[in-house]
Amino acid sequence: MRVPITAGNWKMYKTVGEASAFAEALLNDSASLAEVELIVCPPFTSLPALSKIFEGTPVVLGAQNMHWETEGAYTGEISARMLKEVGCGYVILGHSERRHIFRETSEEVGKKVETAFGNDLIPILCVGETIEEREQGNTESVVHEQLAKGIEGVDSNNAVKLVIAYEPVWAIGTGKAATPNDASDVIAFIRNLYADRFGKPVSESVRILYGGSVKTNNVYEFVKDESIDGTLVGGASLDPASFLQIAGETRRVYS
Numbered sequence: 001m002r003v004p005i006t007a008g009n010w011k012m013y014k015t016v017g018e019a020s021a022f023a024e025a026l027l028n029d030s031a032s033l034a035e036v037e038l039i040v041c042p043p044f045t046s047l048p049a050l051s052k053i054f055e056g057t058p059v060v061l062g063a064q065n066m067h068w069e070t071e072g073a074y075t076g077e078i079s080a081r082m083l084k085e086v087g088c089g090y091v092i093l094g095h096s097e098r099r100h101i102f103r104e105t106s107e108e109v110g111k112k113v114e115t116a117f118g119n120d121l122i123p124i125l126c127v128g129e130t131i132e133e134r135e136q137g138n139t140e141s142v143v144h145e146q147l148a149k150g151i152e153g154v155d156s157n158n159a160v161k162l163v164i165a166y167e168p169v170w171a172i173g174t175g176k177a178a179t180p181n182d183a184s185d186v187i188a189f190i191r192n193l194y195a196d197r198f199g200k201p202v203s204e205s206v207r208i209l210y211g212g213s214v215k216t217n218n219v220y221e222f223v224k225d226e227s228i229d230g231t232l233v234g235g236a237s238l239d240p241a242s243f244l245q246i247a248g249e250t251r252r253v254y255s
């Protein structure tokens with residue numbers, strides 16, 4: 001069985017103090033969510049403090065980005081080794097805000113995925129089309145390109161560990177989520193691509209999430225679809241009660 005995930009992407013929100021208060025509040029309740037893997041991805045500055053607070057708990061820490069080189073003259077960048085050292089288990093790579101605002105290419109994302117695995121971090125690889133691409137009927141070709149280049153350097157040992165997040169760009173931060181059917185169709189397409197590359201057993205074990213305007217009141221519709229293994233949540237992950245409720249709705253499907 002694929003263990004479902006509720007992952008929170010905090011983006012550029014919360015100081016260390018605010019992040020620590022969130023973490024303490026989360027731990028008051030999260031013990032009852034054992035069947036769901038909880039991943040919290042704060043800004044870099046909060047990683048050391050949260051790593052201490054989450055130590056020995058089931059909550060796993062993730063980063064939101066990293067560089068593809070392990071060290072070097074890359075002003076302003078953070079390496080996989082640095083993330084590992086401060087307790088990260090996961091790293092979000094290829095988020096649409098990285099691709100569109102910071103012009104990251106699929107080739108760069110692919111290099112990052114390889115480096116993350118090389119440093120014992122599990123990438124959460126994000127893929128998704130813009131509204132123009134969807135309206136022109138290019139959703140599959142865009143997702144194909146992002147996925148194929150993203151996993152180019154992944155070997156079959158690591159393939160099963162990767163987490164993929166299908167996040168249509170038009171659904172992120174807009175309050176306009178995809179329909180569960182649309183999400184499920186693209187996720188089936190991703191799973192087929194994965195099967196072509198790594199074989200059916202691997203494709204049936206890899207976890208694929210939906211992301212984009214997931215809230216407490218719509219998450220159940222997504223996670224009850226058995227092809228959707230959880231959610232990557234932005235805005236609604238910033239409040240501990242809402243984040244826990246989303247994880248609780250996810251758990252409801254599996255219990």
Ligand code: PGA
Pocket residue numbers: 009167171172173174175211212213214232233234235236
């Ligand atoms: P949102 O963001 O839940 O605020 O739409 C999702 C994401 O960017 O991962």
